[in-house]
Amino acid sequence: MNTPTLEQLKRAYAELIVEGMDMKLLIEFAEDSIMDNIKGYEFDDIKEEIEDCYGKEVWDDLMAT
Numbered sequence: 295m296n297t298p299t300l301e302q303l304k305r306a307y308a309e310l311i312v313e314g315m316d317m318k319l320l321i322e323f324a325e326d327s328i329m330d331n332i333k334g335y336e337f338d339d340i341k342e343e344i345e346d347c348y349g350k351e352v353w354d355d356l357m358a359t
Contacts, residue, residue: 341353
């Protein structure tokens with residue numbers, strides 16, 4: 295029998311975790327992960343990323359709320 299590599303095992307485990315999540319939990323997990331990824335951003339960093347990914351209009355809309 296072929297033993298899976300560590301990366302294959304990690305991927306299979308991650309898939310197992312995700313498959314056990316309902317949509318609400320999956321969304322919450324994704325939002326928390328994104329917040330962790332951008333926690334070091336300064337104002338100009340988040341502005342630049344939002345404008346690059348979604349455009350100035352989306353940035354303006356977010357700033358208006």
